[in-house]
Amino acid sequence: MKFDIELDKCVGAGVCAIAAPKVFDQNDDDGIIVVLNPSPSPDQEAAVRDAAVRCPAAVIKLTEQ
Amino acid sequence: MKQADPRTARVVIVGASAGGTSAAEALRARGHEGPIILIGSEQHAPYDRPPLSKQVLGSAPVDSATLALRGKDHLRDLGIEERYGVTADDLDLARRRVELSDGTAAEFDRLIIATGVAARKLPHAEGLAGVHTLRTIDDALKLRSALTEASRVVVIGGGFLGTEVAAAAAGQGAGVTIASSSRTLLQSAVGELIGQQVTDLHRGNRVRVRAGSEGRVRTLQSRGGRVSGVTFVSGAPEPADLVVVCIGSEPAVDWLRFSGLAVEDGVQCASDCSAAEGVYAVGDVATWHNPRFNMSMRVEHRTNATEQALHVAERIMAGDRTPYAPVPYFWSDQYDLKLQAHGYLRGHDEVHVAEGDLTSRRLIALYRRGPALTGVLAVGAAKALRQWRSRIESGMNWDDAIGLT
Known part of the structure; x- marks a missing residue:
C-alpha cells in the first residue's frame, strides 16, 4: 500500500504513531509526523488505515490499496 | 422495539462536524449498506474546528474549502445523504423520527446525536456591535476581519479558546487583555502550577492578564450601540473596541428537551455511549461513564469526536455494548x-x-x-x-x- 502525507496540516497529535508505530513516528520537538516506512507491508495495512481515519487533521491520504 | 439488521438499518446522524462525519464514514467502512442521513445545521459541508482559533485568526488566507474535513464528493460517493442548513427541532423516540426545521422528518432505526456545543454568551451583550463569540467558521471569519481593525481587544475567559484567541489577536498587533476570574489562565484545564506558567507566557508576549476578582467582569460599556469598554468587580475598567467572549460552551441539547432523554450537561449515555435503545451520542455533546477512569465525562476535544464516533459505529455494526474507555487527548497552540x-x-x-x-x-x-x-x-x-x-x-x-x- 502507498500513502501521501500533507505535512503542513499535521498538528502533532501523534495519533498515527499510536495506531501504526511501525510506520509512523513523531519529531520529538513539536510532535510532527515522521514516516518510518513509506511502503508498509500488507500486515501493516489495517494499522495505517486506522491511523488515517483517526488523524485529527486528515494528514494521511491512502493512494494505493 | 426489535432492532433491524445493522447492515441495512436506516441511520440518522444529527450533527455534521467531526463526530457526525466520522460516524457516517466508519459505518460504511464496517460494511453498512443502508441509508445514512447526515444532518448539519450550518450551510457549509463538514469542516474542522480547531483551526478556527489557531490558523484562521492568523494571517494566512482560510475559507471553508481549506478547512474541509473531507474531499468534495467523498461523502456523496459513499452514498451518504447530506442535508446541510437544516436544524433538528425535536426527537420523537416512540415513533423513531427526528423533526426538522424545514418541516420534514427523518425516520431512523439508529440515531447518532452529534450536535456538539454552542458558545455560551454574555447576558445583555446581545446585539452590541464589537462583541464576538467563536464557534463556527462564520464566527471566525467575522472575528478575523474585526481583528484587523481593532486596537484594544479584551478577551473574556482564560480557557483554551480565550488564550488562543488572545495569542492570535496579539499577533495581529492589537493591544490585548485577557480577563479571567480564575487565579491563572487555563486553571481548570491544567491546574494552577502549569496555569501560572501559561499566564507568564502570555505576559511575556505583551498580553495583559487580569486574573481573579480583577478579571471578573461586571458589565460591558457601550457607546452608540458599539462596545467601548469592560468594567470589573475590582480594578480599573478597560477600554475596548473589540470584545471576544470565550466563557465556555453549552451542549446543544435544546432540541432534545421533550424527547425523554436525560440531557443535563449533555446527552447522558451508558458506558457504551448509548442513550436509549438504538440511540447514541458522540463528541462534545455526549456524557458517558468512562470505565478506565471510573468517572462520568464529557470531552470537548477534537480527537475524542472521531474516537467516539468510531466506537459507536462499531457498536451499531456489532450489536454489542462494549464500553468506550479512551485515554483522552488534547493539544493547544500557545504562540x-x-x-x-x-x-x-x-x-x-x-x-x-x-x-x-x-x-x-x-x-x-x-x-x-x-x-x-x-x-x-x-x-x-x-x-x-x-x-x-x-x-x-x-x-x-x-x-x-x-x-x-
Whole structure:
C-alpha cells in the first residue's frame, strides 16, 4: 500500500504513531509526523488505515490499496 | 422495539462536524449498506474546528474549502445523504423520527446525536456591535476581519479558546487583555502550577492578564450601540473596541428537551455511549461513564469526536455494548509552543513537574487523581509523552510513576 502525507496540516497529535508505530513516528520537538516506512507491508495495512481515519487533521491520504 | 439488521438499518446522524462525519464514514467502512442521513445545521459541508482559533485568526488566507474535513464528493460517493442548513427541532423516540426545521422528518432505526456545543454568551451583550463569540467558521471569519481593525481587544475567559484567541489577536498587533476570574489562565484545564506558567507566557508576549476578582467582569460599556469598554468587580475598567467572549460552551441539547432523554450537561449515555435503545451520542455533546477512569465525562476535544464516533459505529455494526474507555487527548497552540496532554486532567488531586518548564520549551507534568496516574501534559517532548500515555493506559500507580521521574 502507498500513502501521501500533507505535512503542513499535521498538528502533532501523534495519533498515527499510536495506531501504526511501525510506520509512523513523531519529531520529538513539536510532535510532527515522521514516516518510518513509506511502503508498509500488507500486515501493516489495517494499522495505517486506522491511523488515517483517526488523524485529527486528515494528514494521511491512502493512494494505493 | 426489535432492532433491524445493522447492515441495512436506516441511520440518522444529527450533527455534521467531526463526530457526525466520522460516524457516517466508519459505518460504511464496517460494511453498512443502508441509508445514512447526515444532518448539519450550518450551510457549509463538514469542516474542522480547531483551526478556527489557531490558523484562521492568523494571517494566512482560510475559507471553508481549506478547512474541509473531507474531499468534495467523498461523502456523496459513499452514498451518504447530506442535508446541510437544516436544524433538528425535536426527537420523537416512540415513533423513531427526528423533526426538522424545514418541516420534514427523518425516520431512523439508529440515531447518532452529534450536535456538539454552542458558545455560551454574555447576558445583555446581545446585539452590541464589537462583541464576538467563536464557534463556527462564520464566527471566525467575522472575528478575523474585526481583528484587523481593532486596537484594544479584551478577551473574556482564560480557557483554551480565550488564550488562543488572545495569542492570535496579539499577533495581529492589537493591544490585548485577557480577563479571567480564575487565579491563572487555563486553571481548570491544567491546574494552577502549569496555569501560572501559561499566564507568564502570555505576559511575556505583551498580553495583559487580569486574573481573579480583577478579571471578573461586571458589565460591558457601550457607546452608540458599539462596545467601548469592560468594567470589573475590582480594578480599573478597560477600554475596548473589540470584545471576544470565550466563557465556555453549552451542549446543544435544546432540541432534545421533550424527547425523554436525560440531557443535563449533555446527552447522558451508558458506558457504551448509548442513550436509549438504538440511540447514541458522540463528541462534545455526549456524557458517558468512562470505565478506565471510573468517572462520568464529557470531552470537548477534537480527537475524542472521531474516537467516539468510531466506537459507536462499531457498536451499531456489532450489536454489542462494549464500553468506550479512551485515554483522552488534547493539544493547544500557545504562540509558538504546542501544549499536548493525554488522560483526564480536570479535577486532579496533584501535579508533579517531572521535567523542565515552558520557558525552556520542554516540560513534562504528571497528574494524579486518587492513587493513580491519570494525566500527562508536555511541551516539546512528543515521544516521552507517548510513553506516559501508555502508563496511564495501563493504570499505573502514582508512586510508581513518580519513581520513574
